[in-house]
Amino acid sequence: MKNIKKKLIYTGVILLLFLIPYILSYTVLKNVRNFLWTSEWAVFSYGAQPFGWTARHFYFFLFVPALVVVWFDKKIAAIAIPIGNIVGNLAGYLIEGMIYSYNYQFYTADMDAREYYFKYQYSYGVQIWADFMIASIVIGIISEIVISIVKRHKKRNYSHT
Numbered sequence: 684m685k686n687i688k689k690k691l692i693y694t695g696v697i698l699l700l701f702l703i704p705y706i707l708s709y710t711v712l713k714n715v716r717n718f719l720w721t722s723e724w725a726v727f728s729y730g731a732q733p734f735g736w737t738a739r740h741f742y743f744f745l746f747v748p749a750l751v752v753v754w755f756d757k758k759i760a761a762i763a764i765p766i767g768n769i770v771g772n773l774a775g776y777l778i779e780g781m782i783y784s785y786n787y788q789f790y791t792a793d794m795d796a797r798e799y800y801f802k803y804q805y806s807y808g809v810q811i812w813a814d815f816m817i818a819s820i821v822i823g824i825i826s827e828i829v830i831s832i833v834k835r836h837k838k839r840n841y842s843h844t
């Protein structure tokens with residue numbers, strides 16, 4: 684019974700870590716995007732919005748594997764997924780803005796469509812978010828493996844004494 688309560692608490696935390704950015708992306712952060720798009724930071728922000736793209740695509744339902752992992756008692760790996768989502772979104776938003784600001788200085792009227800697409804239309808932020816997600820999942824899995832090895836090693840050492 685006590686274990687089920689812990690799992691329910693972790694489930695609630697994970698759902699909140701996905702739900703809060705989702706709600707913010709359609710309320711507060713939408714206004715931030717509108718402000719940045721009309722201000723002097725228009726080039727930096729490129730009209731993007733933190734969590735906007737991933738929220739519109741329901742975070743690719745990444746909360747489902749996170750919740751499944753919780754019920755297999757892999758809590759660190761489960762928490763790594765929403766943390767990677769939040770950090771990846773913010774890093775993708777900021778780094779994408781820097782890339783667009785850098786590329787904007789090379790914009791010329793005689794650029795062909797392919798060159799223009801890769802400099803100004805390709806969403807680097809989504810790629811950066813995906814990289815952070817993959818890294819956070821790998822780090823979560825590795826940490827769970829290391830923790831289980833350490834626990835087994837401690838059990839073995841205590842059983843010999």
